[in-house]
Amino acid sequence: xxRVSAVVLALCLVLGIVVCTSAGAQAAKKPIKVAYLAxxxxxxxxxxxxxxxxxxxxxxxxxxxxxxxxLYDGLTDPMTQVSLIEDAINSGSNFVILxxxxxxxxxxxxxxxxxxxxxxxxxxxQTNNTAELATAFVGSNDVQAGEMMANNVIEQVPAxxxxxxxxxxxxxxxxxxxxxxxxxxxxxxxxxxxxxxxxADWSADKAVQFATDVLTKYGTTVKAIICDNxxxxxxxxAYCNSVNRKDIVxxxxxxxxxxxxxxxxxxLRTTVLQDGAAQxxxxxxxIPEILAGKTVQKSIMVPFTLITSKNVDKYxx
Amino acid sequence: xxxxxxxxxxxxxxxxxxxxxxSLFMKRYGIVFVMIAMFVVLSFASPSFxxxxxxxxxxxxxxxxxxLAMGMVIVITAGGIxxxxxxxxxxASTTVGVMLKMTGNNLIACTAAVLICTTLGxxxxxxxxxxxxxxxxxxxxxxxxxxxxxYVISGGYSFALANPNFSQIGLGxxxxxxxxxxxxxxxxxxxxxxxxHWTKFGRYVYAVxxxxxxxxxxxxxxKRTRVLSFVISxxxxxxxxxxxxxxxxxxxxxxxxxxxxxxxxxxxIGGTSFAGGVSTIPGTLVGIVIIGLxxxxxxxxxxxxxxxxxxxxLLIIGAVLMDMTMNKKR
Numbered sequence: 001x002x003r004v005s006a007v008v009l010a011l012c013l014v015l016g017i018v019v020c021t022s023a024g025a026q027a028a029k030k031p032i033k034v035a036y037l038a039x040x041x042x043x044x045x046x047x048x049x050x051x052x053x054x055x056x057x058x059x060x061x062x063x064x065x066x067x068x069x070x071l072y073d074g075l076t077d078p079m080t081q082v083s084l085i086e087d088a089i090n091s092g093s094n095f096v097i098l099x100x101x102x103x104x105x106x107x108x109x110x111x112x113x114x115x116x117x118x119x120x121x122x123x124x125x126q127t128n129n130t131a132e133l134a135t136a137f138v139g140s141n142d143v144q145a146g147e148m149m150a151n152n153v154i155e156q157v158p159a160x161x162x163x164x165x166x167x168x169x170x171x172x173x174x175x176x177x178x179x180x181x182x183x184x185x186x187x188x189x190x191x192x193x194x195x196x197x198x199x200a201d202w203s204a205d206k207a208v209q210f211a212t213d214v215l216t217k218y219g220t221t222v223k224a225i226i227c228d229n230x231x232x233x234x235x236x237x238a239y240c241n242s243v244n245r246k247d248i249v250x251x252x253x254x255x256x257x258x259x260x261x262x263x264x265x266x267x268l269r270t271t272v273l274q275d276g277a278a279q280x281x282x283x284x285x286x287i288p289e290i291l292a293g294k295t296v297q298k299s300i301m302v303p304f305t306l307i308t309s310k311n312v313d314k315y316x317x
Numbered sequence: 318x319x320x321x322x323x324x325x326x327x328x329x330x331x332x333x334x335x336x337x338x339x340s341l342f343m344k345r346y347g348i349v350f351v352m353i354a355m356f357v358v359l360s361f362a363s364p365s366f367x368x369x370x371x372x373x374x375x376x377x378x379x380x381x382x383x384x385l386a387m388g389m390v391i392v393i394t395a396g397g398i399x400x401x402x403x404x405x406x407x408x409a410s411t412t413v414g415v416m417l418k419m420t421g422n423n424l425i426a427c428t429a430a431v432l433i434c435t436t437l438g439x440x441x442x443x444x445x446x447x448x449x450x451x452x453x454x455x456x457x458x459x460x461x462x463x464x465x466x467x468y469v470i471s472g473g474y475s476f477a478l479a480n481p482n483f484s485q486i487g488l489g490x491x492x493x494x495x496x497x498x499x500x501x502x503x504x505x506x507x508x509x510x511x512x513x514h515w516t517k518f519g520r521y522v523y524a525v526x527x528x529x530x531x532x533x534x535x536x537x538x539x540k541r542t543r544v545l546s547f548v549i550s551x552x553x554x555x556x557x558x559x560x561x562x563x564x565x566x567x568x569x570x571x572x573x574x575x576x577x578x579x580x581x582x583x584x585x586i587g588g589t590s591f592a593g594g595v596s597t598i599p600g601t602l603v604g605i606v607i608i609g610l611x612x613x614x615x616x617x618x619x620x621x622x623x624x625x626x627x628x629x630x631l632l633i634i635g636a637v638l639m640d641m642t643m644n645k646k647r
């Protein structure tokens with residue numbers, strides 16, 4: 001009896017080893033399918049970002065580093081991203097690139113990936129659990145962008161005055177952090193007073209509507225309109241120019257084609273370039289390293305660049 | 318002979334009119350009193366309000382909503398609704414951007430934008446009138462298609478306008494005094510007024526919206542009338558898209574979201590009935606000015622922007638309730 005048990009036990013052990021080894025071998029051979037969860041495909045900035053990602057991911061497929069990849073459109077909605085990650089996992093994705101729609105709302109996506117043991121690189125903006133759970137983050141420090149804009153306004157108008165702030169969609173980490181950066185700098189400066197934070201929702205037409213009323217109410221005391229993106233700042237500057245208020249400094253973040261063209265022409269003084277392509281390419285460059293089991297840098301920050309007429313030619317699209 | 322009213326005395330006269338005439342008067346002109354009241358209140362509440370510059374700005378801002386509302390009122394009066402106009406704004410914008418890039422010619426760009434939106438309005442009309450589909454469903458679906466078309470044409474990118482003079486349409490002024498958007502709104506309003514109140518087509522629109530069976534029995538071409546209402550709505554959306562593109566100085570595929578709400582609100586506040594057959598063009602114009610005054614007033618009074626959408630919603634409910642109360646007497 002004892003002998004039989006011993007043999008059975010030994011057989012089970014051997015079987016177990018064989019199964020584990022074959023599973024391990026299969027895992028090693030398992031094709032890498034990347035799920036690219038875009039924030040959206042409709043913002044000009046994200047269109048550029050997604051375009052760069054497509055080129056880099058296609059290159060990885062051509063090299064054989066990954067087997068395939070698929071773009072999932074988050075529609076700027078965190079709930080959509082939460083359900084898309086399930087679709088991605090169910091269709092066999094085992095690597096995720098996430099561009100969060102919202103810092104809090106999109107956090108479950110990162111949690112889900114961590115639970116499923118799937119590496120996730122968060123790009124461009126962070127969820128509130130990125131530092132804790134994500135494999136890596138590649139983005140830019142939006143607080144720095146806000147501070148850069150505010151410092152540039154102070155530099156351009158040393159005498160100070162009133163300023164308005166046109167916000168992006170409230171809840172997005174870019175909106176929160178840029179606002180924080182602006183407040184950090186302007187709040188400390190006694191020469192500047194805020195006349196309000198306006199919910200322009202990243203939208204150029206809403207920003208122009210608010211700007212119209214800001215100018216009516218505050219007239220020549222308004223010296224700057226700081227916008228969370230440069231679709232808004234370029235439209236507001238065009239409006240200010242049309243009512244002979246070229247003196248108002250309008251500044252925003254992204255470095256989209258329209259605003260860059262205006263800087264080149266001289267109708268917009270400055271804009272802050274966010275190199276989305278560099279962010280997403282740096283993230284995708286991490287994929288082979290992560291797959292090879294190397295330790296990667298947890299957080300890579302791509303700096304913002306202040307664009308003026310002096311350096312705009314380098315960045316024109 | 319004499320007094321035909323029986324019972325415990327006649328109802329008291331208001332403004333020298335009896336009850337029925339007073340109701341009719343309030344129904345027709347009540348909304349103008351609301352607008353005047355808002356003017357008075359805002360003049361006292363904010364020193365910046367009653368200036369030429371501010372009034373001009375309010376009218377410029379509402380001009381594009383007004384153009385949309387003129388198209389919407391015709392569609393609603395004919396018994397339909399058009400939820401695709403917001404998406405048409407975006408498609409018009411991207412069309413302008415692409416055509417300016419290709420030709421640099423403002424007239425070609427504007428014509429192309431209006432043509433493409435008019436054609437899509439025609440498609441909406443055929444689906445509703447020819448295939449007897451619910452306008453709500455058709456335009457809810459077509460807005461997705463139209464917005465998608467905008468993204469396809471633009472690749473999701475927004476772009477600067479290749480002809481710098483284009484933005485003058487939205488930002489320039491005639492004789493340095495009257496902003497062009499106001500003139501465009503005036504033109505569209507006059508055309509709508511003539512169409513709806515002075516032509517056979519207008520009578521047909523009211524007939525079809527009021528009582529479709531009676532209209533058919535009277536020999537009105539219901540299909541043609543309904544299709545044309547959507548064609549006009551599309552054309553006006555194209556014009557509005559041109560104004561919007563010029564005002565933001567860029568061609569963008571993601572603009573126009575929610576603009577159909579303001580257009581519908583303007584119609585409802587202006588006395589348009591969702592049942593069809595009841596509306597006035599001046600009423601719609603007053604409706605859109607009232608919406609503009611709400612936004613402008615709240616911005617001047619430094620009310621947080623989120624409250625503005627609440628107020629707008631409450632105003633629509635209030636306008637409909639008022640309308641129902643007025644009509645209860647009949």
